[in-house]
Amino acid sequence: MLTSKQRSKLRGIASTYETIFQVGKNGIQDTLIAQVNDALRVRELIKLRVLDNSPYTAREAADEIAEKTGADVVQVVGSRFVLFKRNPKEPVIEIDI
Template structure:
């Protein structure tokens, strides 16, 4: 579970990130979940965009993806969400306490 200070730190880091995953009209499939898992393992923090033609709201998609990948939802703004999962071997981000 992330603290408020950690969420704030990750939100700051997420501002400069580009969207790497998009949820479209097909919704959240097994292939999309596999892609998110692979990407989040490599990057720790990813930005996901939920397109207008998706059947999900941004919050619903973020929660479902986070649960499927064992990640945490850092932030949801509009149609964009940030997901974080700490890399156990070599963490990229040093979170504040």
């Protein structure tokens, strides 16, 4: 669980990031979860987007993907959301945990 200060720092870092995944009309499938897991392992912080034709809202998609990957939801704004998962072996982002 992230504190509000950690969440704030991560939001600042994520503001410069590009969206790397999209949740579309097919929803959240195992292949998307696997790709998100791989990206979180390497980057720790990723930004995703929910397309208009998706059956999910951004909050619903963020919560479901976070639950399935063990990540924390950092932020949900409009159709975009940010996830964070610490890599215990090789941390990339320095925040006080």
